[in-house]
Amino acid sequence: MSVTSPEKNSPNYARKRVVMTRLSQDSQSADRILSDNRQPNETLLQGKFQYSQFRSGLIVQAGTFRELADADVLSNAGPCVCITLLLSGRIRFGYDGMDNVLDASDGVKALAVNLARQCAFRRHIVASAQEQEIRKINLLVNPEWFDKNSIPLPESVRQFLQTHLASWRWQPDQDMLKLCEEILTLDQAEDPWMHQLMLESRGQLILMQLCRQLVNCSPAQFQHVADAMHHIPDQLSAVVAYLEAHLHHDVRLQEVASATAMSVSVLQRRFRTGLGCTVFDYVRNRRLEKARDMMQLENVSVSEAAYLCGYNHPSNFITAFKRKFGITPGEC
Structure with missing residues (x-):
């Protein structure tokens, strides 16, 4: 991934x-x-x-x-x-x-x-x-x-x-x-x-x-x-710490697995079992949360927030944002 x-x-x-x-x-x-x-x-x-x-x-x-x-x-x-x-x-x-x-x-x-x-x-x-x-x-x-x-x-x-x-x-x-x-x-x-x-x-x-x-x-x-935070099992704490430290970078499963001494298959299984989502879902949700915070606290525009989340088109970002938070970025 x-x-x-x-x-x-x-x-x-x-x-x-x-x-x-x-x-x-x-x-x-x-x-x-x-x-x-x-x-x-x-x-x-x-x-x-x-x-x-x-x-x-x-x-x-x-x-x-x-x-x-x-x-x-x-x-x-x-x-x-x-x-x-x-x-x-x-x-x-x-x-x-x-x-x-x-x-x-x-x-x-x-x-x-x-x-x-x-x-x-x-x-x-x-x-x-x-x-x-x-x-x-x-x-x-x-x-x-x-x-x-x-x-x-x-x-x-x-x-x-x-x-x-x-x-x-x-x-x-x-x-x-x-x-x-x-x-x-x-x-x-x-x-x-x-x-x-x-x-x-x-x-x-x-x-x-x-x-x-x-x-x-x-x-x-x-x-x-x-x-309100994620209840993170102890065996995933190092994984989450790695993801949080690399939200601004490309995140690849093999790199995450190597950094946390797991195989890719073990990482995927433990992550889904422990947090109920995939690594990709976690990264996407955290980027959306950070984009929301930046719009609220730093007056970042919707277009800038979309880019920060990795969306090339603001319309896709708006759809994902509303799906997660129930409101559009403009209503944030």
Whole structure:
């Protein structure tokens, strides 16, 4: 099976190409996130970035930066709980079949997502937003962090950690905002040991506030988000992660099977049994979902969305779109 790449005919082809990245830090100038596989040393993000990993299982990432190029950055993530706190700007990112947009134009936004297994992570970078400064903090914590001396977890926290793509949005209070501001300015500390101690302590306090939020919520408040996603059997998680990471490319069964250590026949049988559809159907549906999101969130035209889905004629795209969503792209 070959699914035609939608990007080769798209006006947005350059922006939608997938890139790998690396961080370049220079004490004499701004930090940069560079492309590793598109244009040599192309700067995607520029500003100030922090990254610290602690023995407790906590990773703290923080940055104040601007987006300078159009690109989709793909990587693998999980299992972990990912907390994103956006103090200014607008960002778009996703895990597997979930896409998220955080916009801090009307106040700070906070989102926690549980990754119960390895999945594809996508980050969309938009050059048109380069005049807008983005200030954000990411906290990544492994599931073992929540195990405190074998004390049973509160039921809502336990269910959150057991549900892949369970998410929780909340409004940070002033105490949390103060912690975020301190993290973003801690790079000015002169003593590296004290800097790490202060950074970890503030990250832990933010996690504690998240736990308080989860303890006081009903599991139904985050469960419905995950229920809307595909219930993916463990034996297909690597396949789905591969497909999600390659939605913008030609997808061939032999390549998928080789990448996930299966034969083509086993892949087809397990996929249909586990998800009730073919690999082709999954890719087509996910492209339609992404096209819908782009029309809603990025004002992409129907013609552009059709190309992004691999349709040479918008009329065929409109028919497929209405069959899946019950409305036409124009009604989206």
